[in-house]
Amino acid sequence: MRPRVVISLGNFFFALFSTIITYMMIPYLSTFMSAAAAGMVIAAGALLSCFVFPLLPRLVARYGAQQLAIVFALAELLALFVLSAAPGAVAGAIFAAVAFSLQPFLAYELDILLEATVAEEGTTGRVRTLFITAWNVASLAAPLLIGALLAPNESYVGVFLAAAAAIVPFILLFAGPKLPAGRPPQLASLGETLRRIMRDRDLAAVTFGHLLLYLFFVWAPFYTPIYLHEALGIPWSELGWMFAVMLVPYVLIEYPAGVLADKLIGDKEMMFAGFLIAGSSLAAIGLFTSSTPIIVILAVLVASRAGAALIESMTEGHFFRRVSEKDLSSVSVFRGIWPLSDIIAPVVGSIILLVGSYQSLFFITGGFIAIAGMGTTLLIKDFHPGKKVVDDGANAVGTTY
Secondary structure (H helix, E strand, C coil): CCHHHHHHHHHHHHHHHHHHHHHHHHHHHCCCCCHHHHHHHHHHHHHHHHHHHHHHHHHHHHHCHHHHHHHHHHHHHHHHHHHHCCCCHHHHHHHHHHHHHHHHHHHHHHHHHHHCCCCCHHHHHHHHHHHHHHHHHHHHHHHHHHHHHHCCCCCCHHHHHHHHHHHHHHHHHHCCCCCCCCCCCCCCCHHHHHHHHHHCHHHHHHHHHHHHHHHHHHHHHHHHHHHHHHHCCCCHHHHHHHHHHHCHHHHHHHHHHHHHHHHCCCCHHHHHHHHHHHHHHHHHHHHCCCCCCHHHHHHHHHHHHHHHHHHHHHHHHHHHHHCCCCCHHHHHHHHCHHHHHHHHHHHHHHHHHHHCCHHHHHHHHHHHHHHHHHHHHCCCCCCCCCCCCCCCCCCCCCCCC
8 A cells, every 4th residue: 555545544543542541441440440540541641652753763763654553552551451341540541641641642643754755845734734634534434433332331341342442553554565755863851842832933824823733633522422422411312413413514514625735715814713613613612501402502512613624724734744654753742742732621620620611721721712712813824825935954944834
């Protein structure tokens, strides 16, 4: 198979087990602790990721992204097997944290491998959004699987076994022929990389915008399922298909948005609209009650993901127009946003739940995403389709603007 096909298929299976874990971990942990405490468990796992992330560029340079992807996937498989064995509260919390801590590492390795296949930056939007679409197709199946497995008796054993089963084809794909490794990596210290990003207003803005997106990726899927199921009493048999429909915008929007950004509109306008839609929709979840019609709940959920789809396709495309795969240090900072958000968002969520309610959590987090996101977008220099990207030869940052 062609390298991009292998990598995109790998992303498909990665999405399958990652989505299952993301939607299920807070409800699972809440069976033996409060939702606020469950959020702190996730934050602990993310803290571990943040300590390891600065080491990833050197590990990639020494061992290769393909080999590291296999190692991290095997560790994830072990953690899920332990969780499927229904351990006690302490072991369950530890391995839940480990399962979360490994996911950003896998995303980082896939990024490096995919970027090595991109020869012309004018195709970046299409290549990356096609890659993301493979993720999104798999993520549609995950909620349906969750609903089917939890509907009879709400046993989490089958859910974790299903997630573990999805890791097996991922490992087999990357254990095959060697994939392109890209140009020799340019390594820099974390401090140097951060200073370079902060000196570039455009890179700093898109990186912060991506952080806001990943905060949304924690607040929305972590707390929406438990709120709709436990507070509003919607059964998993309904939540399964509702969440599947909710995720459809990722499949329908991201690739066309990438093509439009490459050829016609640019990134900035669609990113601004995405933050407005995603943030206001997340805040609107706090208005739901047990008497709110299902169709209204579904419409708001779909709108929230339509906004997030625009943000994701634009931040991904914009960043990778400016940075190539040889600048592993900058990519590690960009992907380090995932574990950083997994620290910040659960801690903020836990604090809000300790002093407030689920309604206040959605109002505060949704409002923050909308306001901060729109403000950040104004700082981004728009990409002008049709202009060539110039590689400066030193840090692979384009000057197309």
